[in-house]
Amino acid sequence: MTDSTPSPRKAAIYLRISQDREMDGLAIERQREQCEALATYRQWEVVQTYVDQSKSATDRTKVRPAYDRMVSDYKAGAFTAIVCYDLDRLTRQPRQLEDWIDAAELRGLALVTANGDADLSTDGGRMYARIKAAVARAEMERKGARQSAAQRQRAMQGRAPKGMRPLGYATNGDVIPDEAEAVRAIYALFTRPAHPESLRSLARALSGTQDIEGITPRPRHSHVVSKERAQRRIAEGKEPRTIEPDGPWSPSTVLGILRNPRYARMSTYTPKTAQADGGRRRSWRAQILRDDAGEPIRGQWEAIVDDETWWRAQDILDDKDRVTNTSGSTKRKHLGSGLYRCGVCGGKVTGAPRGYGCAGHITRTGPAIDDYVTRVISARLSQPDALRKRKTADDTPETAGISAAIAEQRGRILRAQRDYDDEVIEGRDLKRIREAAEARIAELETERLLQARGSTLAPILGVDDPAAAFQEATLEVRREVIDTLATVTLRPHPRGRKGFDPDSVEIQWR
Ligand SMILES: [Zn+2]
Known part of the structure; x- marks a missing residue:
């Protein structure tokens, strides 16, 4: 030692x-x-x-x-x-x-x-x-x-939800007037009885690539919000995060605006588990909080659209007809009614008895215009590049398949409901199954809505001679093809001129 x-x-x-x-x-x-x-x-x-x-x-x-x-x-x-x-x-x-x-x-x-x-x-x-x-x-x-x-309680009290502010509302829930105006215009144009605008044309109008009266082009909302966030961080002495670039609005963003119950002053709550569910968006409607009587919990903020308008938008979005017919909901007799645009105001023309019209702006004879448009579109379809940029049948899930998948999810909910009634499963299991199925349905519906056009075009774009297929197709399909490829604008008929003048019809490729 x-x-x-x-x-x-x-x-x-x-x-x-x-x-x-x-x-x-x-x-x-x-x-x-x-x-x-x-x-x-x-x-x-x-x-x-x-x-x-x-x-x-x-x-x-x-x-x-x-x-x-x-x-x-x-x-x-x-x-x-x-x-x-x-x-x-x-x-x-x-x-x-x-x-x-x-x-x-x-x-x-x-x-x-x-x-x-x-x-x-x-x-x-x-x-x-x-x-x-x-x-x-x-x-x-x-x-x-x-x-x-705590978040749910906050929503039950009708307090403005936290998180990214929607177009039209400041983070504290106050209305931002010019943004609210854009929201109102989107709802109004989408729900108007005659010639409603599609999600796609509204997105284009917001992006400034198509003129629609009442819509002013504006920077993309995510860009605006990330810029605000960066400014806030700088003001707090923090390092600003990267700003999301500006760019064109997408139809799904417009869809999100039309689906958001907050605009009608309805309080919503999304459970954390749903948020974490692979980023899947739950059906907005399933997020509306209701009192014991089933009435929506009202938010403490100002409504931007009224209940009626909001529900009408939901009905239109839910309407299966829209799925296969995004440019209008009623049967049409004319190729261009509700599709061609007025050269004066930019609105969609109506089918007049012998042609097309926009009140006070233009009256045009129909058949010559339709012939001309059909020829130009056919020529375009004959060019090999016309198809390459478009989706073909291969990468477009069939609408029928999506509908079946939706029906399957609805069946899941019904079965769970029955099992719950029979006391086979608990209330929270029913809730979980229903929420999962509703989330999937919302996802499928969006997919169907946005891709319906692609599957409508599949019979045209998938064939060897699309121009011929186009000419032989049904009126609805031809309309979809035109709407997909081009914007057709009718100018007033030149005074004193006889016969059809191709210059009076402007075909702008998308
Ligand atoms: Zn007009």
Whole structure:
């Protein structure tokens, strides 16, 4: 035996004051005293004390500078022991705790807590810590559930939801007048009884690639919102995040606007689980909160459209006819009614008895115009490149297939309902099944709505001679083809001129 004493183990003390409610009352000085006492008892040399103030140990996004410094100092070999008051002070992120347990097991780190609940140098202590990690994980999940409940309560009170602001509303729920005007115009043009605008033409009008009276082109909403966010961050002295580029509006964005119950002052709530469900959007209607009498919970904000308009938009969107006939809902006799545009106002022309008209602007004889348009479109379809840019039957799911899938999901809901009535399943199972099926239905409906055009065109674009197929197709299909390929604008008939003048019909390729 020699008389030289072994150099003591180098230890770090980690202290944290948390804002977490259950941790109130334990002053940092008391933590420090107890940790130092424990280090002395173990005959360890305290080389460094790390202190984080008011940092949550649970939230991975919150920065804990002292903790991070301790981690890198440990990796650099500055100490081989850690003393903390309890494991909750050190970390409540299961993964971080696992790392410390591994360090104890594989690299001999000594980790002890002043409250005596863990000593990672023993098997029992490590097992305790692993259980602790599992408990912490469960606690995090419970916390998430609590937050959801708080959000739902917020919505039940009709308070403006958090998250990305919709077009027309500021983050605090106030109406933004010029944006609200755009929203109103979208609803009005989409729901008007005569010649409603399609999602696609509304998107084009917002993008400035098509003139529709009442719609002013505007930057894409996601671009505007990300720019605002960046400005807010700069004002708060934070690093701004990248701004989403501007670009054309998509029909699905317009669809999202038309489906959002918030515009009619209806309060909505999306459960966290649904949000996390692969980014799938639940049916908006399923998100409307209702009171015991089934009436929608009203928001504390101003409505931008009235109930009637909102529900009419839903009916139109739900209407299966729209699926195969996106340019109008009634049977048509004329090729261009509700399709060709007025050269004066840009609105869609109506089918007059012997032609096309827009009140006060133009009256034109029909057959010559239709012949001309048919010839130009046929010529276009004869060019080999006309088809390449378009979807073919191969990459367009058949509408029938989508409809069947929707029917299947509806069947799932009905079966679950029956099982619930028979007390085979619990209410929460019914709810889960219904929500999942509704989410899938919403997804399928969107797909069907947006792709119906593609499948309508499949018989034309999939054949060897599309021009001939076009000429032989039904009126509805021909209309779809024209609408897909071009904008046809009729100018007033030149005065004093006899016969048909091709210059009076403008065909602009999309
Ligand atoms: Zn007009």
